[in-house]
Amino acid sequence: MVDAVHNTLPPPLLPQLLAPxxxxxxxxxxxxxxxxxxxxxxxxxxxxxxxxQIEMFPAPAAAGVAPRRGIAGIAAQAGGGLAALAGSLGGGDAAPPFxxxxxxxxTPEVAARLAExxxxxxxxxxxEWNPETRQWEEPHGLLRILGKTLFGALGLPAFAWTPPDAERLQAYIDDAVNVRRSVKSPLVTITFDHWDRAFAASFLNRLVATADAELRATNAARTAANIAYLSERLAxxxxxxxxxxxxAALAEEERxxxxxAAELPYAAEPFAPASVGRWPSRPRPLPLLVAGLIAGLLIGAALAVWLDRRRPPAPLPVIA
Known part of the structure; x- marks a missing residue:
């Protein structure tokens, strides 16, 4: 009796799962x-x-600028409409140069200077550059053709191709350059990816230098106008x-x-020029190969279970 009950029990679950x-x-x-x-x-x-990548920190000279200085300080003290102009003149609660x-x-100004x-x-x-004709040419790849076709089928606007210019370079910089801020210090890391190892470092150096020079030029022009105005009012x-x-305001503007005018970084100073690691950042062969092996193992196991469930049922015994 015990043997009969034992024979009617279902087999363990694990052997059933491992059988396929x-x-x-x-x-x-x-x-x-x-x-x-x-x-x-x-x-x-x-x-x-x-x-x-390049690590930047606020330039010591610009970091020490007083929160209210020069003509902006006078505008803030005057109150009313002049106080509202204090931030735009470089004082008040204006953000630091960094x-x-x-x-x-x-910004468009930085992109325009680099596009030259x-x-x-x-x-x-x-x-998009043809070295033989020395002209820009619209690419005609399969993906571009499929993209135009899909946009047309969905009724979406398909923008016409335009030769690379400052506007396209600005969009490229906005997408390709990443800024990582530290919550513990004013240190900022700026990174840029490119297939040319030497160009990646040189472009990043050129980008930060151009952005700093643009801020320097803007501040110099504004300060020169403030000095001229204060000198006229003083007379x-x-x-x-x-x-x-x-x-006092004129002294701050002169400072x-x-x-x-100093031959030093104005808003941001790098610890060192941009550097590139010894190994490429993409693709990463080892993680991809490990993921491929694991994925192949799981796909093979799932396929074995699926094929086992699709087996035709065993034929019924024929009763004589």
Whole structure:
């Protein structure tokens, strides 16, 4: 009786799950080989990307600028409408130059200055430059044709191709340059990826230098205008109290002009020039190969279970 009850119990669950894998064990190594081969094909076709990075911190000269200085300080003291102009004149609660530097890496002015260099434009938009005709040409790849067709089918606007210019370079910088801020210190890391290892570092150096120079030029122009205005008001103001305020404001503007004229970084200073690591940042072969092996193993196991469930049922016994 006990033997009869024992024979009617269902078999353990684990052997049931492992049975399809034991019957079709060869599917797992087969799929591992297939997936690994696909990963190797992807690695061979994907271009090698290098990451250049540069660490920046606020320039000591600009970091020491007083929060209210020069003509902006006078505007803030006057109140009313003049106080509202204090921030735009460089005082009040205006952001420090280092913040403007970080936000200004992809401004139209910086992109326009970089777009004047043909070497930069040919490296970034190399797929659209024909060295034989020395002209920009619209790419005619399969993906572009499919994209136009899909946009037309969906009723979406398909923008016409335009030769690379400052506007396109600005969009490229905004997408390709990353800024990582530290929550513990004012240190900021700026990175840029490109397939040309040497160009990645040189472009990043050129970008930060151009952004800093643009801020320096803007500050120099504003300070020169403030100095001219204060000098004119000082010559036409005989009162002693007003003259003291004008003289103090003029001294602050002269100090700012000297900071702009110094041959040192104005808003941001690098610890060292941009550097590139010894190994490419993309693709990363080892993680991709490991992921391919694991994916092949799981796909093979799932395929073995699926094929086992699709087996035709055993024929019913024939009763004589």
């Amino acid at each position: 894998l034991r019957r079709r064990w060869w599917l797992m190594p087969l799929m591992m080989v297939v997936i690994t081969a696909l990963v190797l094909v992807k690695l061979n076709r994907e271009p090698t990307m290098w990451t250049a 913040r403007y530097f970080l936000d200004g890496l992809s 260099d043909p070497v930069i434009m040919h490296q970034i938009f190399g797929g 036409a103001t005989p009162q002693s109290d007003a003259r003291e305020s004008l003289v 700012s002009a000297m900071l702009s």
